[in-house]
Amino acid sequence: MKRKIGRLALTLLLSFSTVLSACSGGSNEAGDSVSGDGKVTLSFWTLFDGGDGANMQTLVDEFNKSHPDIEVKNTKLAWGEYYTKLVTAVGNGNGPDIGISHSSRLPDLINQGVVTELDTPATDAGVDWNTYNQNLLDAVTVEGQHYAVPIDTHPFIMFYNKKLLKDAGLLGEDGKPILEQSADGFVSFLQTLKEKLPAKTTPFALSNNNDDPYRLWWSLYSQLGGNDVVSDDLKSAAIDKEKGIKAADYVQKLYTEGYIKKNDPDFYKNFQSGTAAIIMTGVWTTGTWESTKGLEFGAMPIPKFYDKEATWGDSHTIVLPLTKDEDPAKRKAAMIFADWVADNGQVWAKAGHIPSKPSVLEKQEFKDLPYRSDYSEVASVVKFSKHSTKNAQIRDEAAFKFLNEVWMNKMTPADAMNNMETAIQKILSE
Amino acid sequence: MKIKKMRADLQALVFLLPFLIIYGLFTIWPMIKGVEMTFYKWTLIKKMDFVGLDNFRKVFLDREVWEAIWHSTFFVFLSTPTMIILAILLALIANRKSSLQKFYRIIFFIPSVLSVAVAAYLGLFVFQPYTGFVNSFLHLVQLLPQNAEIFWLTETGLAWVVITVITLWWTVGFNFILYLSAMQEIPDEIYEAARLDGASDTQIFWRITLPYLNPLTKTITMLQIIASYKVFMQIYVITGGGPLDQTRPIIQLIYQTGFKNNNLGYAATMSYILFVILLVLSALQYWMTNRKGAEY
Numbered sequence A: 001m002k003r004k005i006g007r008l009a010l011t012l013l014l015s016f017s018t019v020l021s022a023c024s025g026g027s028n029e030a031g032d033s034v035s036g037d038g039k040v041t042l043s044f045w046t047l048f049d050g051g052d053g054a055n056m057q058t059l060v061d062e063f064n065k066s067h068p069d070i071e072v073k074n075t076k077l078a079w080g081e082y083y084t085k086l087v088t089a090v091g092n093g094n095g096p097d098i099g100i101s102h103s104s105r106l107p108d109l110i111n112q113g114v115v116t117e118l119d120t121p122a123t124d125a126g127v128d129w130n131t132y133n134q135n136l137l138d139a140v141t142v143e144g145q146h147y148a149v150p151i152d153t154h155p156f157i158m159f160y161n162k163k164l165l166k167d168a169g170l171l172g173e174d175g176k177p178i179l180e181q182s183a184d185g186f187v188s189f190l191q192t193l194k195e196k197l198p199a200k201t202t203p204f205a206l207s208n209n210n211d212d213p214y215r216l217w218w219s220l221y222s223q224l225g226g227n228d229v230v231s232d233d234l235k236s237a238a239i240d241k242e243k244g245i246k247a248a249d250y251v252q253k254l255y256t257e258g259y260i261k262k263n264d265p266d267f268y269k270n271f272q273s274g275t276a277a278i279i280m281t282g283v284w285t286t287g288t289w290e291s292t293k294g295l296e297f298g299a300m301p302i303p304k305f306y307d308k309e310a311t312w313g314d315s316h317t318i319v320l321p322l323t324k325d326e327d328p329a330k331r332k333a334a335m336i337f338a339d340w341v342a343d344n345g346q347v348w349a350k351a352g353h354i355p356s357k358p359s360v361l362e363k364q365e366f367k368d369l370p371y372r373s374d375y376s377e378v379a380s381v382v383k384f385s386k387h388s389t390k391n392a393q394i395r396d397e398a399a400f401k402f403l404n405e406v407w408m409n410k411m412t413p414a415d416a417m418n419n420m421e422t423a424i425q426k427i428l429s430e
Numbered sequence B: 001m002k003i004k005k006m007r008a009d010l011q012a013l014v015f016l017l018p019f020l021i022i023y024g025l026f027t028i029w030p031m032i033k034g035v036e037m038t039f040y041k042w043t044l045i046k047k048m049d050f051v052g053l054d055n056f057r058k059v060f061l062d063r064e065v066w067e068a069i070w071h072s073t074f075f076v077f078l079s080t081p082t083m084i085i086l087a088i089l090l091a092l093i094a095n096r097k098s099s100l101q102k103f104y105r106i107i108f109f110i111p112s113v114l115s116v117a118v119a120a121y122l123g124l125f126v127f128q129p130y131t132g133f134v135n136s137f138l139h140l141v142q143l144l145p146q147n148a149e150i151f152w153l154t155e156t157g158l159a160w161v162v163i164t165v166i167t168l169w170w171t172v173g174f175n176f177i178l179y180l181s182a183m184q185e186i187p188d189e190i191y192e193a194a195r196l197d198g199a200s201d202t203q204i205f206w207r208i209t210l211p212y213l214n215p216l217t218k219t220i221t222m223l224q225i226i227a228s229y230k231v232f233m234q235i236y237v238i239t240g241g242g243p244l245d246q247t248r249p250i251i252q253l254i255y256q257t258g259f260k261n262n263n264l265g266y267a268a269t270m271s272y273i274l275f276v277i278l279l280v281l282s283a284l285q286y287w288m289t290n291r292k293g294a295e296y
Helices: A002-024 A050-066 A079-091 A106-111 A119-124 A134-138 A162-167 A183-196 A211-223 A241-256 A267-272 A283-290 A328-343 A345-351 A358-362 A372-380 A391-407 A413-428 B002-037 B054-061 B063-095 B101-113 B116-127 B133-140 B156-184 B188-196 B201-229 B233-238 B250-260 B264-292
Strands: A040-046 A070-076 A099-102 A152-161 A202-205 A276-282 A297-301 A316-319 B040-042 B047-050
Touching (some): A040 A050, A040 A079, A050 A283, A070 A328, A099 A106, A106 A391, A152 A211, A152 A372, A183 A202, A202 A267, A211 A241, B063 B264, B116 B133, B116 B233, B201 B264, B250 B264
Parallel strands (some): A040 A099
């Protein structure tokens, strides 16, 4: 009996200790930095799926082939959980050597100590910052220090269905829309589309909430000269309400006057199936439209509605998360990789993104990609958010929330701006 | 004798040990840690500043928190009684002697094997304007004009209806099975005796079946209240808490605060408020059921 109990206890203990060790140990995916043959191994976390994911994998494979002394291991994480996973992993010392961040999320990651500045390894790796687009570089520079290597910008642009525009008599000889670049010009353009096209056709495909109408509002607000929604010291709400109202009012009318389909359940599909004349969204959809059979489309910057050219945009950037050892050899290798990815932006551009290095735009391989050159100049007029750590929260809990009500015609633009101001102030003072 | 007893105790302990360790590690320890969190400004990465009772003071003044708690409470009121009535009705249907008995059991139970995300996405498709089944059906039977659409998901009131309907459809199967087995345990002689005395079907239901189910109903009510307070996933998928956060439950606010806005201390404080609410409700329920003793 005694022996039986003893054996039982032992078995239990053993099985239990395996459970425990599975919980505590492991997960050091970073692995050892330098293996026997002097090769540097880098773990790389990305959030790309679909075409983006495939293009990044191509870049990683190419890089590994051409750099025998460095090996990058790509781990794809789900978009929705990426940032939470990155932050918690870095927090308990199991973060990757290289990561991806949107430039809008960068201030938050810097503030939490998740990512480090990278000027020293960049110098070691011979990165020349002058080869990057200055506008994109500014978005990743805080107090004179670089925190990320931008690999692209993905702005909000306009796509149009050539066939439908032609039917409405709005397609020029050059294959570009006949469109007067002004607020009124755009409305009369939509009006013509509405009159000339069959009733089932949507003049302007746009979602009815969240991202895309917000992006349009942000673009108009910036074109009017509106200066972000937070003050320069990032401590208080600073919406230029008059301009914000004007922009919101303009977008609201596009909905209420029926240029945009009400509550469109899938506005991407609407454009893709050829039942919408134009769509405004991010450049990342270029690849999708291209692979759609029978869709003849064109791409262009969004019109210049007001005084100055501007549009919404964000950037994918490569960052160096804080690691336990901060091995200089790894950090240098990571910078070599990041700069190489930016240099080979023509591969990354396949999904539609605009490469971060102007030199890539001159490459024949890039020029051979259709559409991209039609909007690549937008990179310099993208209006990025200020370096606030609360960007994502402000967007989701202040801007989306009240602007959505405006698009549904349940709140006046003026009320929305007042509510937004209060909400932003609350978020900032937390 | 004594040695035997000790041995038995030891044996019990050995069997209990794995459970106790896991329970301690994954329940007790996090709960203690959670209490600690409420006194700090705590990000996903690290403990920041000690703030004392500041988080609690803030919770009581925060309208968003009380709104979200109200939304969860509202959902409890919407879903719990309807759930119980529906489960009893379905059990009555399936309990009748008929050749369809097995069929009923299967179709009533099937939705509960789906994961919540699948159930919620199915609901989303069904209630979508333009393309969804519900509006198309209404068009077909001409209850809705051809060029009009009902926007189920973006009007607060309708969104609550959709959330409740999907939740009922998805979870009623489990309670249905419980009721069905309870009904089958009611002795046939009692029904026979009642019939001999000339009781009608309605009388039998109210006077015999329902009282017999009482203990079960009490348990289900409690479990259902707790489950409904924890509602999150289906709302997150169907409305995302909108419009204007009018369908956002407290769990979603806790999730947002902790994992999106990076304020674990404050999120932990909200969790403890919810914990206290549930504790009070459970205590109340326990007190009420034990006051009278068994009823049948």
